Amino acid sequence: MTRAATARAATAGDAAAREASALTVTDLTVTLPHPGGRVRVLDGVSFDVPPATTVGLIGESGSGKSMTAGALMGLLPEGATTTGGVVWRGTDLLTADAAHLRRVRGRQIAMVFQDPLAALNPTQRIGRQVGEIPRRDGLSRAEVRRRVIDLLDRAGIPEPERRMRAYPHEFSGGLRQRAVIAMALSGNPSLLLADEPTTALDVTVQARILALLRSVQRAEGLSMLLVSHDLRVVSHVAERVVVMYAGRVAEQGPAREVLRRPAHPYTRALVASVPAVRTRTALADPLPGAPATPAARPSGCPFHPRCPLARERCRTEVPAPRAVADGRRSACHFAEEVLGS
Amino acid sequence: MIRMVVKRLLIGVFVMWGAASLIFLIVRAAPGDPASVLLGPDADREQIRQLHATLGLDRPLHEQYVTYLGDVLRLDFGESHRLGRPAMDAVLERFPATLELTLTATTVAVVAGLLLGLLAGARPGGRTDRVVSAVTIALQSFPTFWVGIMGVLLFALTLRLLPSSGVGTPQHMVLPALTMALPFIAIVARLARSSVTETMREPYVVTARSKGLTEPQILLGHALRNSLVPVVTIVGLQMGALLGGAVIVENVFAWPGLGSLVVDAVANRDYAVVQGVTLLIAGAVTVLNLVADLLCAQLDPRIRMEAAA
Numbered sequence A: 001m002t003r004a005a006t007a008r009a010a011t012a013g014d015a016a017a018r019e020a021s022a023l024t025v026t027d028l029t030v031t032l033p034h035p036g037g038r039v040r041v042l043d044g045v046s047f048d049v050p051p052a053t054t055v056g057l058i059g060e061s062g063s064g065k066s067m068t069a070g071a072l073m074g075l076l077p078e079g080a081t082t083t084g085g086v087v088w089r090g091t092d093l094l095t096a097d098a099a100h101l102r103r104v105r106g107r108q109i110a111m112v113f114q115d116p117l118a119a120l121n122p123t124q125r126i127g128r129q130v131g132e133i134p135r136r137d138g139l140s141r142a143e144v145r146r147r148v149i150d151l152l153d154r155a156g157i158p159e160p161e162r163r164m165r166a167y168p169h170e171f172s173g174g175l176r177q178r179a180v181i182a183m184a185l186s187g188n189p190s191l192l193l194a195d196e197p198t199t200a201l202d203v204t205v206q207a208r209i210l211a212l213l214r215s216v217q218r219a220e221g222l223s224m225l226l227v228s229h230d231l232r233v234v235s236h237v238a239e240r241v242v243v244m245y246a247g248r249v250a251e252q253g254p255a256r257e258v259l260r261r262p263a264h265p266y267t268r269a270l271v272a273s274v275p276a277v278r279t280r281t282a283l284a285d286p287l288p289g290a291p292a293t294p295a296a297r298p299s300g301c302p303f304h305p306r307c308p309l310a311r312e313r314c315r316t317e318v319p320a321p322r323a324v325a326d327g328r329r330s331a332c333h334f335a336e337e338v339l340g341s
Numbered sequence B: 001m002i003r004m005v006v007k008r009l010l011i012g013v014f015v016m017w018g019a020a021s022l023i024f025l026i027v028r029a030a031p032g033d034p035a036s037v038l039l040g041p042d043a044d045r046e047q048i049r050q051l052h053a054t055l056g057l058d059r060p061l062h063e064q065y066v067t068y069l070g071d072v073l074r075l076d077f078g079e080s081h082r083l084g085r086p087a088m089d090a091v092l093e094r095f096p097a098t099l100e101l102t103l104t105a106t107t108v109a110v111v112a113g114l115l116l117g118l119l120a121g122a123r124p125g126g127r128t129d130r131v132v133s134a135v136t137i138a139l140q141s142f143p144t145f146w147v148g149i150m151g152v153l154l155f156a157l158t159l160r161l162l163p164s165s166g167v168g169t170p171q172h173m174v175l176p177a178l179t180m181a182l183p184f185i186a187i188v189a190r191l192a193r194s195s196v197t198e199t200m201r202e203p204y205v206v207t208a209r210s211k212g213l214t215e216p217q218i219l220l221g222h223a224l225r226n227s228l229v230p231v232v233t234i235v236g237l238q239m240g241a242l243l244g245g246a247v248i249v250e251n252v253f254a255w256p257g258l259g260s261l262v263v264d265a266v267a268n269r270d271y272a273v274v275q276g277v278t279l280l281i282a283g284a285v286t287v288l289n290l291v292a293d294l295l296c297a298q299l300d301p302r303i304r305m306e307a308a309a
Helices: A003-019 A066-072 A100-102 A126-130 A130-137 A139-156 A173-185 A205-219 A231-237 A255-260 A266-273 A312-316 A335-340 B004-028 B032-039 B045-055 B061-073 B085-123 B128-141 B142-158 B170-199 B204-210 B217-251 B258-267 B271-297 B301-308
Strands: A023-032 A041-047 A054-058 A081-088 A109-113 A189-197 A221-227 A240-245 A248-254 A322-325 A326-329
Touching: A003 A041, A023 A066, A041 A054, A041 A066, A041 A221, A041 A248, A054 A066, A054 A231, A066 A081, A066 A109, A066 A189, A066 A221, A109 A173, A109 B204, A126 A139, A126 A173, A130 A139, A139 A173, A173 A205, A173 A240, A189 A205, A205 A221, A205 A231, A205 A335, A221 A231, A231 A255, A240 A255, A240 A266, A240 A312, A248 A266, A255 A266, B004 B061, B004 B271, B085 B128, B085 B170, B085 B217, B085 B258, B085 B271, B128 B170, B142 B170, B142 B217, B170 B217, B204 B217, B217 B258, B217 B271, B258 B271, B271 B301
Parallel strands: A054 A221, A054 A240, A109 A189, A189 A221
Antiparallel strands: A023 A041, A023 A081, A240 A248, A248 A326, A322 A326
């Protein structure tokens, strides 16, 4: 039996627990101190991450997608206040005590970070960092070692016995991200929060890391929240997408349908801005204007200054997210019109 | 790594040469004359001239300089005419006392400074941080001689808990070592605090939090080692300064180390002893800085890699 197969067999027992594991985010609002008053960087964000499903969280920089991932884990910058609900296995993580959060972190919900070089401790060997959770859980040295080798192997790091002795700066970018993924898997989590996991990598490496994340997610039946600004990344991996704009959810639904037939003008513009590689028809259609920031959020629908469909109502009335089709929600007053066109 | 050590030792040789040359010039440029000190106020011109000839002080400066450097290269550091024995013998005899004092003060400063710095840096802006910051500013603001005298007044003369001066028992060490250590504690604490605070903002600390570690586990397991590099560098430099600065403390407490020896030697224009002390301290500083750099490389593998390149 291969190592990966052993690991799958070992984790099969947790399948039942994972089945019940869904993350429910309700009306998540985060404010940060800002000159001239607090700013709502997240404003009423709601979405689910169903069991064994990959959800893509997409938006331009400043849309609040990384902030969302941090808020779920209680890892926000100092001075942030959070309201709403993040329910995980029957407990609201926003009101849970520190000890409960520590049991969840790493062991139930684990993070994969954007910049693997910064996310790894430069003075510790890879093996020590990947083996930290097992070691603190009281496994013996030999057990920790076996576990680290298995984790590195599952993350596709060749020669794990040798590589576990290396320091982060001795790894390539791709290997580092694999080490970060191995570290994320070290506590047998049910949910991975991957915050721009391929952004800091070369394009050729990006594809391999994405393939790794997808295969790990499927093999172990994990849920995954994949935060990315890159529509192509999300479309390759995610079953559902949540599109964010200026700290709010613009639209969400099954990935394939949302990207093929958007129900929000912002999603449509986002899809149009992605250059098609195979065709030579036209340059991508870049989004006009600059993204709205939560600090200077326009009135009404925050997207209205850049929206080709904007009308008077969009300037004055904040569109509430509503169901527009099976499993799909959109925060556009004219979602049906967008869907139909 | 070996290349780095060799390179640093070569630089050290240049530093020692510079120190030797400077002190050679300074003692000779300073007013006063060893011969008139040795012979006393009643000596006549002829006697002084003869002594100058015996000591070689009548020769041109550059000749004296070349002879001096040649002697030093052969590890001959000259004769102390006042003490009537080889200068380096007298210097090395006093060195252990100074070293003992400096090492004790450094140990106290590193332990106390790191502890205070960690406590303060764990929660920047918290109550501990504010108290530590006030204490360290106070410690750094008091001049050493004043602290020493106040220590003697309070603990030796008023409370009669500790001896005011001299050597012999561990109690004799307390006041001089603490006097030396207090400003040093402040330096280490402030540096450790800012270093820890900075490290705690690193992304890998967020990683550690995402792994479910407690704050003390993060502080000791991830932040401490990474914060130590600047502290080690400063401790190395500061120990050199302590060796040199021991003069004041040793004189306040009549501590029989290099400090009192060199003050005496300067007063009596004992060139060989002044030069010997200077060379020894310059050598010690060179070695200390090298040790500090090696320690830093041990703490951070990235420095190791740079040193190898």
